[in-house]
Amino acid sequence: MDLSFSAEEEAFRGEVQAFLKEKLRPELSAKMKLGGAPSKAEMEEWHALLNERGWLANHWPKEYGGAGWTPVKKFIFELESELAFAPRIVPFGVSMLAPVLIKYGSDAQKKHWLPRILDGSDWWCQGYSEPGAGSDLASLKTSAVREGDHYIVNGQKAWTTMAQHADMIFCLVRTSKEGKRQEGISFLLIDMKTAGIDVKPVITIEGGHEVNEVFFTDVKVPIENLVGEENKGWTYAKYLLTYERTNIAGIGGSIALLGHLKQAARKRKKHGKPLLDEPYFAARVARVEIALENMKTTNLRVLADVAAGGAPGAESSLLKIKGTVIYQELTSLMRRAMGAYAAPYFPEAADEGFNGQVGPDEALHAAEDYFNHRKLSIFGGSNEIQRNIVSKMMLGL
Amino acid sequence: MEILIEDHQMLLNSATGYLAKKQSVAAFRALRDGDEPLGYDATAYRQMADLGWMGLVLPEEYGGSDFGYRAAGLIAEQMGRNLTAMPFVSTAILSATILREIGGDMLTEWGMKIAMGECVVALAIDEGAKHRPGQIKTQAVRDGDGYLLSGDKSFIADGMGADRLIVSAMLEGELTLFWLDPLEACFGTSCCDIAPQKLLDHRNYASFYIKNCRLNENTLIAKGEVAEKALAKALCAGRAVVAAEQLGMAKECAARTVEYLNTRKQFGVLIGVFQTLQHRMAHLYCEIEQTSSLVAQALNAIDENAEECEKLSRAAKAKVAKLGKLATEEAVQMHGGIGMTDELDLGLFMKRDRVLTEFLGDAACHIEWLLREQKI
Ligand SMILES: Cc1cc2nc3c(=O)[nH]c(=O)nc-3n(C[C@H](O)[C@H](O)[C@H](O)COP(=O)(O)OP(=O)(O)OC[C@H]3O[C@@H](n4cnc5c(N)ncnc54)[C@H](O)[C@@H]3O)c2cc1C
Numbered sequence: 001m002d003l004s005f006s007a008e009e010e011a012f013r014g015e016v017q018a019f020l021k022e023k024l025r026p027e028l029s030a031k032m033k034l035g036g037a038p039s040k041a042e043m044e045e046w047h048a049l050l051n052e053r054g055w056l057a058n059h060w061p062k063e064y065g066g067a068g069w070t071p072v073k074k075f076i077f078e079l080e081s082e083l084a085f086a087p088r089i090v091p092f093g094v095s096m097l098a099p100v101l102i103k104y105g106s107d108a109q110k111k112h113w114l115p116r117i118l119d120g121s122d123w124w125c126q127g128y129s130e131p132g133a134g135s136d137l138a139s140l141k142t143s144a145v146r147e148g149d150h151y152i153v154n155g156q157k158a159w160t161t162m163a164q165h166a167d168m169i170f171c172l173v174r175t176s177k178e179g180k181r182q183e184g185i186s187f188l189l190i191d192m193k194t195a196g197i198d199v200k201p202v203i204t205i206e207g208g209h210e211v212n213e214v215f216f217t218d219v220k221v222p223i224e225n226l227v228g229e230e231n232k233g234w235t236y237a238k239y240l241l242t243y244e245r246t247n248i249a250g251i252g253g254s255i256a257l258l259g260h261l262k263q264a265a266r267k268r269k270k271h272g273k274p275l276l277d278e279p280y281f282a283a284r285v286a287r288v289e290i291a292l293e294n295m296k297t298t299n300l301r302v303l304a305d306v307a308a309g310g311a312p313g314a315e316s317s318l319l320k321i322k323g324t325v326i327y328q329e330l331t332s333l334m335r336r337a338m339g340a341y342a343a344p345y346f347p348e349a350a351d352e353g354f355n356g357q358v359g360p361d362e363a364l365h366a367a368e369d370y371f372n373h374r375k376l377s378i379f380g381g382s383n384e385i386q387r388n389i390v391s392k393m394m395l396g397l
Numbered sequence: 398m399e400i401l402i403e404d405h406q407m408l409l410n411s412a413t414g415y416l417a418k419k420q421s422v423a424a425f426r427a428l429r430d431g432d433e434p435l436g437y438d439a440t441a442y443r444q445m446a447d448l449g450w451m452g453l454v455l456p457e458e459y460g461g462s463d464f465g466y467r468a469a470g471l472i473a474e475q476m477g478r479n480l481t482a483m484p485f486v487s488t489a490i491l492s493a494t495i496l497r498e499i500g501g502d503m504l505t506e507w508g509m510k511i512a513m514g515e516c517v518v519a520l521a522i523d524e525g526a527k528h529r530p531g532q533i534k535t536q537a538v539r540d541g542d543g544y545l546l547s548g549d550k551s552f553i554a555d556g557m558g559a560d561r562l563i564v565s566a567m568l569e570g571e572l573t574l575f576w577l578d579p580l581e582a583c584f585g586t587s588c589c590d591i592a593p594q595k596l597l598d599h600r601n602y603a604s605f606y607i608k609n610c611r612l613n614e615n616t617l618i619a620k621g622e623v624a625e626k627a628l629a630k631a632l633c634a635g636r637a638v639v640a641a642e643q644l645g646m647a648k649e650c651a652a653r654t655v656e657y658l659n660t661r662k663q664f665g666v667l668i669g670v671f672q673t674l675q676h677r678m679a680h681l682y683c684e685i686e687q688t689s690s691l692v693a694q695a696l697n698a699i700d701e702n703a704e705e706c707e708k709l710s711r712a713a714k715a716k717v718a719k720l721g722k723l724a725t726e727e728a729v730q731m732h733g734g735i736g737m738t739d740e741l742d743l744g745l746f747m748k749r750d751r752v753l754t755e756f757l758g759d760a761a762c763h764i765e766w767l768l769r770e771q772k773i
């Protein structure tokens with residue numbers, strides 16, 4: 001691929017658009033468009049539709065029930081889905097755990113867990129971070145001690161997204177205190193219903209509940225739930241972190257939000273004229289639009305590189321930094337465009353049938369969206385850590 | 398770096414002591430979690446008046462101390478640091494300034510009550526998403542010896558439970574200020590009602606709509622040039638004092654972040670040793686000091702009745718909007734995941750900051766004015 005898509009890829013794009021048009025419920029995309037978060041039922045509904053079409057695990061090899069898409073096809077699919085305001089595929093099972101199982105899991109593990117990810121039997125969450133181990137993940141302390149045919153797990157995970165919905169958690173645990181810190185870490189699959197697991201909700205600044213603390217007290221985990229070899233978990237975790245990060249910039253989401261913002265700012269009047277015509281505001285919108293167009297080309301360059309056989313290394317850091325900054329600026333502009341209409345506080349606005357809003361529909365989630373998306377530059381390796389990676393890997397500093 | 402006259406220093410000392418003890422962020426959190434309908438603690442309001450804060454901008458003969466706006470800004474800054482929820486700006490600054498400008502019997506009667514903490518008076522000027530005090534749709538017409546008032550007002554700070562509302566309206570093509578007793582207005586009937594507005598900062602806000610509500614003759618407290626002048630002065634004062642409050646919040650976020658950089662360890666070291674974080678904190682420090690100068694200058698100009706007080710108060714409000722965003726965003730970012738939680742206070746600062754940025758006009762509103770009026 002060059003910086004444009006081939007005829008075949010363009011045809012594929014049409015196929016994706018047709019699918020979205022046919023299958024995506026207008027009410028669901030309308031809700032997503034206004035910045036609402038999908039409920040668990042809505043995520044399950046979307047996963048089921050994708051799975052039916054064979055597109056859920058689109059990047060898995062075909063032999064495991066995947067579609068075997070190239071990164072380019074995957075990119076096109078994600079771009080179009082975001083443009084249509086479809087829910088995102090929940091990454092934990094499909095995109096984070098599965099690639100590790102496929103590469104490092106035993107046959108029995110692959111046979112058991114992969115189909116359950118596809119049909120939605122298991123919802124997964126990611127148990128990496130701990131209160132003391134965030135950016136410095138290798139300092140994690142949650143321990144797993146072998147006793148007969150079980151591990152006994154003790155410790156605490158932090159910031160576990162969707163743990164409240166999850167059936168299973170994949171965890172990094174310490175199995176050895178010898179040698180380098182990275183060399184005593186193992187990758188364990190743990191059933192959330194096991195005795196000794198306690199999930200405590202953590203409310204974020206916008207009032208939502210998406211993250212949790214997960215406590216482990218003498219939790220018994222069968223040894224067959226160890227992935228790969230003991231003390232090699234760091235290698236697997238790192239593999240996961242570099243895997244398929246070519247859409248980390250979330251270009252589609254930003255393009256969609258920009259369109260939405262412009263529409264809203266055209267409707268809102270300032271001194272009788274559309275807000276979008278106001279030079280101060282228009283300049284900010286123009287600046288972010290230029291950055292976004294620019295980002296799209298950069299993203300295509302990275303994809304072209306991958307298509308030619310390169311692996312996305314530190315380039316994914318570049319995509320993450322630029323992509324999250326753009327998205328955050330867009331949520332900020334949306335909030336600004338709504339003015340005080342974005343200030344009302346309605347934690348109940350996510351509920352069905354809520355009708356207490358003030359101001360236009362676009363205002364409803366504008367503030368919540370802005371506050372919640374402060375997380376983009378913190379999680380998945382903070383933007384500071386990404387810059388450290390760029391300095392080291394790309395610049396040799 | 399602050400050089401204060403002795404009176405101001407004493408006032409500041411008493412404010413820091415009192416607020417830390419009685420009106421800290423924890424007190425605000427308790428109000429929020431308790432869903433206190435007034436949004437503030439009425440007992441503490443009296444205590445604040447006993448400390449003399451409600452009469453800072455009122456003349457001594459009306460129960461005030463006439464300490465002035467710079468002094469009020471020092472108090473507001475400390476309230477910002479503590480997220481203190483009190484009808485201070487609404488009553489002691491905006492409404493008291495209007496009364497002071499108008500003078501006469503109104504000032505004699507109500508100035509004293511404000512200074513004593515015996516009433517809350519809220520200013521009802523905004524009508525939509527953006528602060529546009531010069532474009533008022535609320536209309537009054539003469540009706541015998543009284544008036545009929547119709548219109549919508551929203552985002553009225555401390556409007557719920559207020560003893561009086563100062564309402565801006567157009568009468569005979571002129572700006573007019575009405576002194577409304579909510580108990581005598583026809584609120585609660587089919588054509589008029591007042592309701593709480595719940596905003597991100599969990600303070601007391603109200604909105605009301607009113608249709609042909611009959612008001613007595615003596616409810617008109619200013620009209621035409623008098624009203625224009627009084628409102629303009631009050632808005633100057635409000636902008637500068639709110640800027641001081643936001644400045645206090647930015648300072649508190651910065652202080653808490655510095656403390657966190659000096660306690661949180663990752664990679665075996667305090668995260669404060671990372672130069673990238675150091676430089677950003679240094680940048681924030683410079684911005685805070687620059688903004689402090691501008692806020693102080695604006696407050697002094699109001700005390701001196703200087704001509705540039707409008708320009709300076711708008712510049713300060715615009716500048717602090719940028720500072721507040723920078724300070725709260727940097728604080729959350731440098732705290733990492735914990736910064737995103739409701740349990741840590743940073744989110745409370747962030748949300749209050751955004752509401753105050755809209756209150757009395759955002760940066761764009763004031764920069765635009767500066768461009769237009771100052772022909773920059
Ligand atoms: C909403 C949300 C969802 C999350 N979901 C999950 C999840 O599902 N599973 C999971 O395991 N984790 C999850 N996380 C955790 C996330 O990965 C961590 O928050 C992140 O790694 C940062 O760690 P920390 O919060 O401990 O911050 P810290 O590592 O303590 O960082 C604090 C600040 O210091 C900076 N810093 C740290 N080290 C350096 C350095 N060397 N140089 C310069 N600056 C530095 C950071 O960038 C940050 O600004 C989630 C976090 C959030 C906010």
